[in-house]
Amino acid sequence: MIIRLLRTYLRPHPVWLGMLVLFQTVQTLATLYLPTLNAGLIDEGVVPGDVAHILATGAVMLGVILVQVLSAVAAVYYAARVAAALGRDMRTAVFERVQGFSVREVGRFGAPSLITRTTNDVQQVQTLVLMTLSLVVPAPIMAAVGVLMALSLDPSLSWLLAVVIPVLVLVVAVILVRMAPLARRTQECIDQVNRVVREQITGMRVVRAFVRERYEQDRFDGANRELMRVSLAAARINALMLPSLMLILNGANVAVLWLGGHRIDDGSMEIGSLIAFLQYLLLILQAAIMATYMLMVVPRAETSARRIQEVLDTPSSVVPPTAPVLRLPTPGTVEIQDVDFRYAGAEEPVLRGVRLATGPGEITAVIGSTGSGKTTLLHLIPRLFDAVEGSVLVGGVDVRELDPVTLSSTVALVPQNPLLFSGTVATNLRYGDPGADESELWRALDIAQARDFVEALPGGLHAPISQGGANVSGGQRQRLAIARALVARPSIYLFDDSFSALDYATDAALRSALAEHTAEATVLLVAQRVSTIRHADRIVVLDEGRVVGTGTHDELMDTSRTYREIVLSQPDRQEAA
Incomplete structure (x- = not known):
């Protein structure tokens, strides 16, 4: 999965990658040339x-070191640039995909998980790319050329490499096998902590109203401790x-010194060659260790890449039309024709065979018990999700x-x-x-009783x-939201229980001013108060997703x-009746 993701987002940067490989190669070759000069x-x-x-020879070594340092700086620069660009592009892609999701897909993933995938998961993949470009690109060159240089110095000692490297690979493989499931579990725990914190911050007033601080603290403590345990x-x-790794490295050094000392003693090896061989052995093992530390990041990055790709591969259930209609034959009309709707995983549909029609100058109200599908019905009109059966016509x-x-x-909703x-x-x-002037804003605030x-x-x-x-009250938020819809000047207004936080006097004044402003528009209104909807031109009664009554x-x-x-x-039944 991670290869697929990297292939997609590294493809736009071939020049930077080419420069990176060039400077990494120069740096590595310069590093490998120094032990030979030293010998x-x-x-x-x-x-x-x-x-x-x-x-x-010292002057030559200083020149090689200068080339090595400059190449290393340039390589790090290009590695950081590629990794930052990759992170930017992935975050943009995930954000744009989420923006295209319907309410159904957002509910499936959950807001905390989508936030984690956009931030933490992208950061994990970006870290892997930076480490790969900085450490792993020179590692194969270092290992291959280092082995050749070591063989050229003394082939008889090079059999140690055939023993040390497989042992190193075996140790790393065992550790990685144990790390992979823990990496996946870590990301899940981060999601859970994010979810709990988000719920507690969002519902702080409810928590305090019911004096549930201790319960929420215990809930967070449980999620936090689970993350700590996995970490x-x-x-x-x-x-x-x-x-x-250090045990393997130091053991190899001891073996080289022991065997090399005997070869120097019998005159078959020079002191400089032994020192150079030790340096090459150190460079080869360092390359292996660098690759190993990169591999430690792979399990968690692989998990993050899978979670990112899951979002990118999820199509929205609200698909844009291939040949969109730009003009409305009958502006302002709304028709809901035999609509059924079921949420993903639900046993029963929320709406069943709903029919409704309204047009400009009409106020249509929808009322029903809690869970009867009022909000769902309203959300089908701006296409926050699509009906399972039937059709919704606008204009x-x-x-x-x-x-x-x-x-x-x-x-406007x-x-x-x-x-x-x-x-x-x-x-x-x-x-x-966005182009509304201040006079238009104040007019909308006047109508919304918010001036x-x-x-x-x-x-x-x-x-x-x-x-x-x-920093504003619930009623003030509702009035500002109504004013925001009025500024847009649409031909269809959808009010989803938008007057519930208003007192009766403000509610009546707002509805009176609203009636004048929307006299030529279509208004669909969901409300719980009968007094809010009793003067509507048409009232639609929903019960368990079905229309059970229509009229004044x-x-x-x-x-x-x-x-x-x-x-x-x-409570106001006498006035409402």
Whole structure:
């Protein structure tokens, strides 16, 4: 999996990779040339006392070292550049893929997991690439040329390499086999910690309201301890690596000195050659150790690559049309024709055979008990997900054939849980229309009954809004979300229980102002309060995903038992009835 991912994202950088390999090769060859020069300096300069030869060879060695250092700097530069570009491209690809997901795919992965995959998992692959380009690229050259140079110095000692290297490979293989499952488990534990922390921060008010701090602390402690346990298990195995490698390296050095000392004693080997052989042996084993440490990162990077590729390979259930329709034959109309919808993994469908039609100048309300499918029905219109059966038509065109930009400019959704982005009041309102001037923003705030509290904020339209709108109340968030939809000036408004946090007076004033502004638009409204929808032109009653009543308030009071029960169950039932 990781090879496939790297092949895709390294392909755009052939020039940088070529320069990297060039400088790594020069650096490695310069490093390997130094022991030979050192051997000549000892055997031909130090032993006979030839100072001129020592100075000449020393000057050459300084030149080689300079080339080695400059090449190493250039190689590190290109390695870092390639790794950073790869990380950037992967994050962009994952982000763009997630942006194209429907609610179904986002729910399948979960927000914490998608965040981890976009950040931590990409970082793991990027680290592997940086280590590979910095350490592993020169390792084969170092090992191959080092063996040749060692053989040229003394072939009789080179059999030690045939013993040491297989032992080294065996030790590394055993450790990697044990590390792979722990690497996968580590990423899962990070997901779990991320999920718990996100839930606790998002639901902090609920936690404190129910005095569940101790329970949440225990829950986080459990996830945190599991991550610690897995990380410690991986660290214990990793801790065996360095002592094992050093034992092999030092054992090889002792063997060379023992055997080489006897060969020097009988005159079959020079002192300089023995020192050079030791240096080549050290370089060869260092190359193996560098490759080994890179391999320690591979299991976790492989797991991360698999998780990233899983996101990239997941198609969205909301597929853009191949030949999108740009113009609407009947602007402002909405038709829902025999729609069925089922969430992934659900035993029962949420919607069954729903039919609904509305047009400009009409207010259509949807009401029903909790879980009856009201929000799901509304989300089918802006195509947050597609119907399993049936079709949803906007402006006379199936939303699956409509251009996404045209659909988004036609439909404005005010969600059940309004979300504000970090920035200012103005930047949030201009989310629907980036070119809107301040007069348009104030007009939208007037209609949404939000002018008073915005004027009271320090800075007015330029007052800061924190992430998620945490620095304003729930009712203020709802009114700002409604104003944001009004600024977009769509032909179809979708209000998903968008007045629930408002008091009755504000609710009535907002609906009155809204009725004038949307007189020529289509309005679909989901609400729990009957008083909010009783003046709608049409009320659709849902029960267990089916339409069980359609009509005005008075008609449904006479004909629909379900609607009458909803009305009589509410505290304001006398006013509503």
